[in-house]
Amino acid sequence: MKTSLHWLRNYIDINWNARELAEMLTLAGLEVESIEEAAQLPETVVVGRILTRGKHPNADKLSVCQVDTGAEKPLQIVCGAPNCAVGSRIPVALVGTRLADDFKIKKSKLRGVASEGMMCSAAELGLGSDQDGLLQLSPELTPGLPVAQCLGSDTIIDWEVTPNRPDWLSHLGIAREIAALAGHPDCLRTPQPILRPLPGSDLREFVSLQVDAPDLCPRYTARLLRQVKIKPSPEWMQSALTAVGIRPINNVVDITNYVMMECGQPLHAFDCDRVRDGRLIVRRADEGETIVTLDQRSHRLTSRQLLIADPRGGIALAGVMGGANSEIGRETTSVLLESACFAPASIRATARQLGMHSESSHRFERGVDIEAVELASRRAAALIQELADAELVDGCLDFYPEPYQPEMVPCRIDRVNQLLGVELSIDRIVDYFERLRLTIVRRETDILSVSIPSFRRDLSREADLIEEAARLYGLQNIPARSAAAVVGGSRHQDAYVPIERARDGLLALGFQETMTYSTISADDALAAIGGSSEQLIELDNPISAESACMRPSLLPGLLRTVAHNVAHGNHDLAIFEIGRIIVNHPDFPEERYQAGLALGGRPHPERYGDERGREFDFFDLKGRLEGWFACRNLPEPDCRPARHPALVDGQTAEMTIDGQTVATLGRVRPELTRGMRLQHPLFVALVELDRAAAVAQTDKKARLLPQFPATTRDISMIVPDSLSHRDIVKAIRECRCPWLEDIQLFDLYQDRENLGPNRRSLAYSLTYRDSARTLTDDEATQAHEQIKEHLAARLKLEFR
Amino acid sequence: MKPLSEKFDLARREALAALDQATDSATVEQLRIDYLGRRGAIPALFREMGGLSPEQRPVVGQVANQAKTEIQAAVEEALQRLSDTATTATLDLNLDPTMPGRRRRVGKKHPVVQVMDEAIDIFRRMGFIVADGPDLETEYHNFDALNTPTDHPSRDRQDTFYLADGRLLRTQTSPVQIRVMESQEPPLRIVCPGRCFRRDTPDATHSMNFHQIEGLYVDRQVSLADLKATMTVFAHELLGSEVSVRFRPHFFPFTEPSLEYDFSCIMCGGKGCRVCKYSGWLEISGAGMVDPAVFQAVGYDPEKWTGYAFGMGIERIAMIRHAIGDIRMLYENDLRFLAQF
Numbered sequence A: 001m002k003t004s005l006h007w008l009r010n011y012i013d014i015n016w017n018a019r020e021l022a023e024m025l026t027l028a029g030l031e032v033e034s035i036e037e038a039a040q041l042p043e044t045v046v047v048g049r050i051l052t053r054g055k056h057p058n059a060d061k062l063s064v065c066q067v068d069t070g071a072e073k074p075l076q077i078v079c080g081a082p083n084c085a086v087g088s089r090i091p092v093a094l095v096g097t098r099l100a101d102d103f104k105i106k107k108s109k110l111r112g113v114a115s116e117g118m119m120c121s122a123a124e125l126g127l128g129s130d131q132d133g134l135l136q137l138s139p140e141l142t143p144g145l146p147v148a149q150c151l152g153s154d155t156i157i158d159w160e161v162t163p164n165r166p167d168w169l170s171h172l173g174i175a176r177e178i179a180a181l182a183g184h185p186d187c188l189r190t191p192q193p194i195l196r197p198l199p200g201s202d203l204r205e206f207v208s209l210q211v212d213a214p215d216l217c218p219r220y221t222a223r224l225l226r227q228v229k230i231k232p233s234p235e236w237m238q239s240a241l242t243a244v245g246i247r248p249i250n251n252v253v254d255i256t257n258y259v260m261m262e263c264g265q266p267l268h269a270f271d272c273d274r275v276r277d278g279r280l281i282v283r284r285a286d287e288g289e290t291i292v293t294l295d296q297r298s299h300r301l302t303s304r305q306l307l308i309a310d311p312r313g314g315i316a317l318a319g320v321m322g323g324a325n326s327e328i329g330r331e332t333t334s335v336l337l338e339s340a341c342f343a344p345a346s347i348r349a350t351a352r353q354l355g356m357h358s359e360s361s362h363r364f365e366r367g368v369d370i371e372a373v374e375l376a377s378r379r380a381a382a383l384i385q386e387l388a389d390a391e392l393v394d395g396c397l398d399f400y401p402e403p404y405q406p407e408m409v410p411c412r413i414d415r416v417n418q419l420l421g422v423e424l425s426i427d428r429i430v431d432y433f434e435r436l437r438l439t440i441v442r443r444e445t446d447i448l449s450v451s452i453p454s455f456r457r458d459l460s461r462e463a464d465l466i467e468e469a470a471r472l473y474g475l476q477n478i479p480a481r482s483a484a485a486v487v488g489g490s491r492h493q494d495a496y497v498p499i500e501r502a503r504d505g506l507l508a509l510g511f512q513e514t515m516t517y518s519t520i521s522a523d524d525a526l527a528a529i530g531g532s533s534e535q536l537i538e539l540d541n542p543i544s545a546e547s548a549c550m551r552p553s554l555l556p557g558l559l560r561t562v563a564h565n566v567a568h569g570n571h572d573l574a575i576f577e578i579g580r581i582i583v584n585h586p587d588f589p590e591e592r593y594q595a596g597l598a599l600g601g602r603p604h605p606e607r608y609g610d611e612r613g614r615e616f617d618f619f620d621l622k623g624r625l626e627g628w629f630a631c632r633n634l635p636e637p638d639c640r641p642a643r644h645p646a647l648v649d650g651q652t653a654e655m656t657i658d659g660q661t662v663a664t665l666g667r668v669r670p671e672l673t674r675g676m677r678l679q680h681p682l683f684v685a686l687v688e689l690d691r692a693a694a695v696a697q698t699d700k701k702a703r704l705l706p707q708f709p710a711t712t713r714d715i716s717m718i719v720p721d722s723l724s725h726r727d728i729v730k731a732i733r734e735c736r737c738p739w740l741e742d743i744q745l746f747d748l749y750q751d752r753e754n755l756g757p758n759r760r761s762l763a764y765s766l767t768y769r770d771s772a773r774t775l776t777d778d779e780a781t782q783a784h785e786q787i788k789e790h791l792a793a794r795l796k797l798e799f800r
Numbered sequence B: 001m002k003p004l005s006e007k008f009d010l011a012r013r014e015a016l017a018a019l020d021q022a023t024d025s026a027t028v029e030q031l032r033i034d035y036l037g038r039r040g041a042i043p044a045l046f047r048e049m050g051g052l053s054p055e056q057r058p059v060v061g062q063v064a065n066q067a068k069t070e071i072q073a074a075v076e077e078a079l080q081r082l083s084d085t086a087t088t089a090t091l092d093l094n095l096d097p098t099m100p101g102r103r104r105r106v107g108k109k110h111p112v113v114q115v116m117d118e119a120i121d122i123f124r125r126m127g128f129i130v131a132d133g134p135d136l137e138t139e140y141h142n143f144d145a146l147n148t149p150t151d152h153p154s155r156d157r158q159d160t161f162y163l164a165d166g167r168l169l170r171t172q173t174s175p176v177q178i179r180v181m182e183s184q185e186p187p188l189r190i191v192c193p194g195r196c197f198r199r200d201t202p203d204a205t206h207s208m209n210f211h212q213i214e215g216l217y218v219d220r221q222v223s224l225a226d227l228k229a230t231m232t233v234f235a236h237e238l239l240g241s242e243v244s245v246r247f248r249p250h251f252f253p254f255t256e257p258s259l260e261y262d263f264s265c266i267m268c269g270g271k272g273c274r275v276c277k278y279s280g281w282l283e284i285s286g287a288g289m290v291d292p293a294v295f296q297a298v299g300y301d302p303e304k305w306t307g308y309a310f311g312m313g314i315e316r317i318a319m320i321r322h323a324i325g326d327i328r329m330l331y332e333n334d335l336r337f338l339a340q341f
């Protein structure tokens, strides 16, 4: 909502500059979008009077003028404008004036004739776009007067009006707010239109009104003006409208816009001669009915839309835009003036459905002041009478079956003070309400009953009144006072603690955190989970196919991050993301937290030789995950080979705890990184954080350190490749030897020549210890032999 | 002939001097045999003590024992010294300490997470705990229960992502507050951080997803003064005590009174600069006293309980703090960018 400071001054004296005014209203909840201060003219641009005008000896298009600028001697100025008539008052920029950063007026010679200063057009002074001729000033002005003092520079403030305050969508409404804040509600000057209807005329002879949809149109008024002369509106009105961003059209249309910007009531003017039989019908559109609006667009309507019609059909889309068939034109002589109140929801639906948002629909959508409908009509009629030399037909059709009944809202003084944390007296609160033009209908010691005027329909409850009291008291005056300390709940209920712990662990392991979008393409999603599209949660109204479904895995985001980095030369990567994933199950979508890790490139690119060339491999990632499990105090996970649609078979594993998959890890399939120009293998892990958090051990008990020495024995064996490390360890554990403390793999040997194909040699060191005494050599040997016998019986292997 | 005690003393001094000079362990061993061995000098002198008178014996014995102990200690010392020298000799004394170290990678939190964590930390110290809720929400929790009018533009398919079944991606974390209030009785002090979604075409300041942290405090006698105190403490804790906070009335459907709060611009200290659009203030976000209609929707008695709620965008604070001009950089994850924070 744009306001001009000049325009506002019609209704209230403003003793603040634009910045102060903006600050005051901002702190009262009316925020400023922008302030456009008109260019300040330098004091050395003064009124000049052209004394003489002569031809330039060397140039046809130039004149040589003597100009009185209030100085002792007239100045000689060479000028190219055609309208430098003798006697006219024009602005003169004196020598030394800086009109723009790089444009300073100097004494000069133009084609051999001396010129001391410059006579200016509006454009040259930054006052408009007119550059065709000199700016003509009022002939009463004294030469020498700085132009800035007579050609007041207007300031335009653009306000951000919140949807609850439609009363701020007009100059009068904002003036009313300023008056309330300033504490002088009485200093507001509202226009008092005086109508002079043609004696003996009667509106009813020409016009009739029928409202068939009173639910969508609670009030409708119509007035008629005849003998209207359509012409441009006066300069002051055109500049007022231009200042607030409305293009002047003709006097009648400009007046309807002017009154709308003045009091917030949108008006519409019909060419009455084009309204069949002068019969106005306010009704719902028929299904499929069409109308061509002022902008020459044709619309198919539904019965949800409200139409102003004559017996032939629609002549306006109520509250949104007039019809082309009843438009005011140059030849119009008879104007039917509509001022009405339409139901906001209906206007909003129409405007949205047809994609037509106008100053008018904007105001109807938010609700106009139903009580002010007739006043606005009167104001516009008076202006049309005056500025279009029109005759006003006596009378006004006013459909208003249910006049406004003010709401009575109670307001308890204690409640105001308690909710705001202040101690305001009842007198003070009454004063605030009265400044806002609310009427106190009953006053007791601790409670008020407040009557709400029709322009403040946003106030319907006590809480709303408390907000008004807070606004007028000033939020800046409310003390910042801390409440008694109440703990919000147990730390153990805190939803983010497990996530933060998980993150801390990954950071400690050297992974950099990343963050990607929750929405991805369905192709990426399916490539990552390999499932069917039923598992995806797809958006019904995505912006693009690239972000059409919710990520069912963090993998696509990680790959995107890897791709971006590799493309920018970052090849050594250890990254993670923690975030929500959503997988659709037949009955419900499951949202859960996942951590996605990616590892690729070199651990030590900063070193040299072999060390520099070493690449991260599967076991680097696995080891980091194991470290993460350990630092989170998770039970030791069981790790076994697995398959995953995004990972290479044979380089993929899953880690489970109590049979639940907690992590899947492996090497990314090449088809998923196609086109990335990866220089190193890429490994990823997906960790289910919710499951991990559920099994984290937070209160582990201390174990005594061993008191007696341990003994170690080694086993070396040749096994087929199909037998995994995990199988061997599991078989060793099966013996349940009470002394067996630890099993360490210490050697791996693969040699086709010596061992044959698909076989390998593994060597383990087993640690034996008793917690109560030192084991003898014999005891350790015996236990070890038992384990070997068990292995030999259980697994297909040979000892070396 | 010299007295026996002098002979002991002489042997001691000779042995110590020789051991001190020894440069290899064979010499030391030879010296040990020469002096302490069965046929060595010291045992030989001990054997001579048989001829002493009972009065002389304890006096000479003391000197004799001292000589033996000292030579033994000197032998140990010489062997240790020679072993250390041998070890040092095997070391690479040409190590170039200026060569690159084997660097341990450090991970850092994403800048958005850094701000989020700090905010959570500050609120936890004020007695708040974190509550979480789903990204997929019902229209009821995201809009209706928050007193949003049925035809409010924010519900538009232009502005909000919907699923075919009518559910939506939450546009704010406020529905978490509703869910907590539905399941718990007051008093409550929670913050709800999380991801939100709006159907904005991505540009320098808009992102389809972003993060918010919202707070809710419900108790008897909670007032606007409490809210101001909380937000002021938050501003000082997050950005420093020189930051001031400004509150302006505003409008939100779920609070009444509603306000917006601004922090004084950290770039210019409030004098006005490009970042704050020359206003000296940075709009941080909205807050207010919980609207009675919201309490009624979750079954709290608005006469008995009052509360405040606030919310703010995390990316915005991160962008201000680090002078990041384009929100998309936060989601691009260039490691050279992330490593800076």
Ligand SMILES: [Zn+2]
Residues within 6 Å of the ligand: B265, B266, B267, B268, B269, B270, B271, B272, B273, B274, B275, B276, B277, B278, B280, B281
């Ligand atoms: Zn600034």
